[in-house]
Every structure is written in structure tokens, then in C-alpha cells.
Amino acid sequence: MARTLINVPAKAKRGEVIAIKTLISHVMETGFRHTNLGARIPRDIIDTFVCTYNGEEIFRAKLHPAIAANPFITFHTVATESGTIAFTWTGDKGFSATASAKITVV
Amino acid sequence: MRLPVMRRWWPTGLLALLAVAAVAHADIPLDQRRSSYADMNRDNRAMQDDDTSNPAMLSVLDGEALWSERTGASNRSCADCHGDAKASMKGTAARHPAYDEKHAKPVNLDQRINICRTERQRASPFAPESKDMLAISAFVAMQSRGEPIAPPDDPRLSPFREAGRMLYNTRQGQLNLSCGQCHDDNWGKSLAGNNVPQGHPTGYPIYRLEWQSLGSLQRRLRNCMIGMRAETFPYGALEYVNMELYLMWRARGMKLESPGVRP
Numbered sequence: 344m345a346r347t348l349i350n351v352p353a354k355a356k357r358g359e360v361i362a363i364k365t366l367i368s369h370v371m372e373t374g375f376r377h378t379n380l381g382a383r384i385p386r387d388i389i390d391t392f393v394c395t396y397n398g399e400e401i402f403r404a405k406l407h408p409a410i411a412a413n414p415f416i417t418f419h420t421v422a423t424e425s426g427t428i429a430f431t432w433t434g435d436k437g438f439s440a441t442a443s444a445k446i447t448v449v
Numbered sequence: 450m451r452l453p454v455m456r457r458w459w460p461t462g463l464l465a466l467l468a469v470a471a472v473a474h475a476d477i478p479l480d481q482r483r484s485s486y487a488d489m490n491r492d493n494r495a496m497q498d499d500d501t502s503n504p505a506m507l508s509v510l511d512g513e514a515l516w517s518e519r520t521g522a523s524n525r526s527c528a529d530c531h532g533d534a535k536a537s538m539k540g541t542a543a544r545h546p547a548y549d550e551k552h553a554k555p556v557n558l559d560q561r562i563n564i565c566r567t568e569r570q571r572a573s574p575f576a577p578e579s580k581d582m583l584a585i586s587a588f589v590a591m592q593s594r595g596e597p598i599a600p601p602d603d604p605r606l607s608p609f610r611e612a613g614r615m616l617y618n619t620r621q622g623q624l625n626l627s628c629g630q631c632h633d634d635n636w637g638k639s640l641a642g643n644n645v646p647q648g649h650p651t652g653y654p655i656y657r658l659e660w661q662s663l664g665s666l667q668r669r670l671r672n673c674m675i676g677m678r679a680e681t682f683p684y685g686a687l688e689y690v691n692m693e694l695y696l697m698w699r700a701r702g703m704k705l706e707s708p709g710v711r712p
Binding site for chain 1: 496499500501502504506507508510511658661662
């Protein structure tokens with residue numbers, strides 16, 4: 344399982360705009376590189392990132408080969424209710440990783 | 450009558466020449482030293498400052514898992530002997546390279562970890578720059594974050610440190626440059642659009658954005674040597690350890706910030 348680092352504020356006021364930061368370990372092999380013997384290194388990237396807030400999708404990103412290793416994705420949302428913010432990364436070679444964070448909205 | 454005059458003149462002239470040579474390769478005054486963290490742009494500094502955005506922390510998590518993983522013929526983990534790394538490894542990275550009695554030479558942190566692995570855990574050593582080597586090294590080094598670099602005051606290290614200083618000031622490669630010509634004499638200026646740093650090893654292992662991965666100080670030294678078009682030494686060579694010794698002495702008292710982020 345890939346390592347992930349998530350930064351979601353533990354507490355927020357209702358209606359507050361909060362920053363969410365996510366980091367995941369992944370090689371993001373472009374598919375354009377070759378070994379020193381000339382063999383092509385097959386593409387191995389994360390291609391989709393989805394964030395849900397209490398089950399409802401609030402953010403989605405499509406990733407491409409030009410994105411560096413260990414993708415760092417940060418975005419904002421409005422704190423509406425207490426609950427779970429969940430993250431899913433999927434990609435080549437059946438790659439899949441999940442992480443989640445709890446938020447309390449007062 | 451002329452001879453005594455000559456005798457008096459020559460030593461003065463030699464001293465003057467020596468003084469010029471000393472000025473040309475002066476050490477950076479201690480209060481003017483700066484980590485290249487200070488030269489990074491705001492975004493990169495923010496990346497290092499926040500443990501949830503510093504990509505090196507992903508490896509630190511791997512290292513933390515390795516710390517308590519039992520391995521080798523003795524089936525022991527690092528934690529079995531050293532306990533909580535937060536206490537036992539505090540300051541360790543700030544003291545390395547250190548003199549190793551058994552091998553009668555200085556060893557850096559990575560070599561120390563591998564000595565522990567082969568001699569105490571009786572496991573295979575980690576390959577240089579491998580994912581596991583960098584992970585455990587980053588985890589151990591992080592325990593010294595904020596600690597001042599404290600090279601051991603061990604007279605047995607002196608000849609090795611001097612060898613490192615010699616190498617640092619020796620012109621090398623097709624470009625015929627010494628380390629000191631950039632990092633002592635021309636720091637703060639630009640080299641092909643990049644800032645020339647003072648070259649203090651305050652953040653190793655570093656996550657270098659250009660590498661898209663973590664890397665050791667030796668990888669960085671090789672990087673510079675390739676830039677000078679000099680022949681590199683193999684990983685773990687005594688020459689590098691000597692150089693590390695000198696660099697740590699040069700950065701004595703500066704705070705460790707491992708694992709650092711660099712562009």
C-alpha cells in the first residue's frame with residue numbers, strides 16, 4: 344500500500360473555506376523513458392484522484408504522465424457538516440489507494 | 450652586506466604570498482553561514498516546513514516501519530536494542546560521520562546503520578541509495594531535526610577531516626574547479642540561473658525536486674563532481690566520508706533540518 348499524507352483541519356466553522364492537502368508516494372513513470380539497454384519502461388502512473396465529503400464527490404482530478412513523482416494535490420472546499428473526507432487514487436497496473444480524515448464542523 | 454638584507458626580505462615576501470593565498474581560500478565567517486533553505490523560493494520553503502507536504506516524510510514513514518521490523522539471523526529490530534528512536538537517535542545524525550573503532554576509520558550515518566544491520570541483526574546491508582537505506586536514514590536523521598551539527602571532538606578523526614579539506618580545495622575534472630571556488634568564494638552568485646549555495650549539509654537526506662526522490666549527501670557530491678566533469682568515487686568511498694567530515698565541521702553549530710527539500 345502506498346504511503347499517504349493528508350492534511351485536513353480537524354475542526355472548522357460552518358461555511359468556512361478549508362484547504363485540503365494530499366500527498367501520495369508513487370513513481371509516476373511516464374512511459375517515455377528507456378532502460379540503458381533500450382527497452383521501454385512501461386507507463387505506471389496514477390490517473391485519477393477523487394475526494395468525497397460524507398460520500399458526496401467534491402473534487403476529481405485526472406493525472407497525466409507529465410506529473411512528477413509523489414503527486415501533491417491541494418484544493419479548497421467549504422466546511423458544511425461534520426464527517427469524513429475520503430480520498431481515492433487509482434492508476435495503472437491496478438493501482439489503488441485510499442485514505443480518509445475526520446472533520447468536526449461547529 | 451647584501452646577503453643579510455636578502456635574508457630579511459625573503460621571509461616577509463613569503464609571508465605576504467601566503468597571506469594572499471589564505472585570503473583567496475578563506476573560510477566563510479561563522480556568522481555569515483546560511484543553509485540553502487534560506488535561498489529557496491517561498492513555495493519550496495513551505496513544502497519543507499509542513500510535514501504533510503514534505504515528500505520526504507513519505508520515506509520517513511517507511512523508515513519508521515523498518516525501525517520496528519524484526520530482520521536478519523538474530524531476528525531483532527532496531528527498536529529491540531535502541532528503543533524509542535525519538536530519544537535514542539536524537540542528535541545521532543548531528544554527530545556523524547564518527548570514528549568506528551573496529552574498522553579504524555570514520556563512518557557516516559548510512560554506514561553506521563549498515564554496520565548495525567550486518568553485525569548485530571546479521572541481515573544483508575542495504576544497497577547505497579536504495580529505497581530502504583534512504584528511508585531508515587531519513588527516519589533516524591529526522592530525530593535530530595533542530596539539533597546543532599556537533600562533529601565529534603575525536604583526534605583520530607583529524608587526519609581524515611584534513612584529507613577531506615584537501616579534497617575540497619583540490620581542483621578536479623575537466624573544468625578544473627575545486628569545491629571551494631564555488632561554495633567558499635562565489636556563494637550567493639548565479640551559476641547558469643541557479644543560486645550557488647554555501648554547500649552546508651544541513652538537510653540530508655534531501656528530497657530534491659529535480660531527482661523526484663530522496664537522495665544522500667554522497668549522491669549530491671557525485672552530482673557536483675559530474676558537473677565539474679570529474680571522475681566520481683563509488684558510493685561509500687572513504688574520500689566521500691572524509692569530505693562529509695570536513696563539510697560537517699564547516700557547518701558546525703548550524704541546525705539540522707533533515708529531511709530537507711531542495712529544488
